Amino acid sequence: MQHVVAIGAGQAGASCVAKLRNSGFDGKITLIGAEPCLPYQRPPLSKGYLLGEMALERLFLRPESFYADQDIALMTDCLVTAIDPTARSITTTNGPLSYDELVLTTGSTPRRLPAAIGGTLDGVFTVRDLADVDAMAPRFIAGAKVLIVGGGYIGLEAAAVAAKLGLEVTLIEMADRILQRVAAPETSDFFRALHENHGVTLREGVGLEGLLGQDHVTGARLSDGTEIATDFVITGVGIDPNTALASAAGLDIDNGIAVDAQGRSSAPHIWAAGDCTSFPYRGSRIRLESVPNAIDQAECVAENIVGAGKDYVAKPWFWSDQYNVKLQIAGLNTGYDRVVSRRDDSSTSFWYYKGNTLLAVDAMNDPRGYMVGKRLIEAGKSPDPAMVADPKTDLKTLLKQ
Structure with a gap:
């Protein structure tokens, strides 16, 4: 029976082990977390939870019963201190553990x-x-x-x-x-x-x-x-990927644990996903710090462990809640040389272009602008900036061009 171990019980680790079971993997699964609680979502920590509007139980990604029902061994309050890629084993504060496939979802640490x-x-x-x-x-x-x-x-x-x-x-x-x-x-x-x-x-x-x-x-x-x-x-001065374990084990590090398009690290049988990972993207290498990336990349790795053989294609999107404003971001604005503004009485969005190519959209209380922008970017379409700026333009018509 194969044994898959995931180190890091955040959004990526929890998503990976759940997807393994959902993809038909019937071997042994172990999820290791350093914190003494169930895997939980982090974004509400600085919003609803801190405001007292969200109870602790609502933070948990899944109830405790899920892990037992899915036959996933959840080791909380456990630190991994070393990885031996040759022996395919790890050293933890709960003792040694062997693996057939290892997934590093170690996340990041605030500066x-x-x-x-x-x-x-x-x-x-x-x-x-x-x-x-x-x-x-x-x-x-x-x-x-x-x-x-x-x-x-x-x-x-x-x-x-x-x-x-x-x-x-x-x-x-x-x-x-x-x-x-x-x-x-x-x-x-x-x-x-x-x-x-x-x-x-x-x-x-x-x-x-x-x-x-x-x-x-x-x-x-x-x-x-x-x-x-x-x-x-x-x-709040930034975060650094948690790469110490991987580096000590001899894995390639490049602004995170370097993986190929399918999530494999430089060491056989070791994969990585989430904040700790850099991966190929449109001819370069990037690292994305976002919940959507953590989920999607971890699920792709899980599918590849069971033989899917598919490349991870990132579709970057982010969000932030401040007061009564929901900011939704689609795409990556790196290299933009022009910003097109679109405003009406209740919403605002800024559209980033490089030449005539749409790169990203920042949408404030503008869910339609965000969704249309996201779909355009993912389809490789770039609407006329003048039409975007005109508040009389029905954005949905841009999808048909």
């Missing part, structure tokens, strides 16, 4: 502020897992001062929750504008106005020189020389 500038002080948090959010949640008291370091989507989502709960929110971004790495100035302008209208103080082009306090953070010194008082700090 933390250096200890030299106060990053290890009490009251400094990241937003990545359940323990992070449970630890910071009691600090969300109306009137408390919070400093958020980083103007990406994680930082902005945390700012939105804090503002809704009545905290005094300051967000700093060392780049010239929020979302500079991932979005056009038009999208930055939209969310800057949204947050300022909710009382958030945004300071762009300002970095963190150091945090103040002895044991607990009490303030921050900024790169422009000013000092501000704060009760706690949330950092």
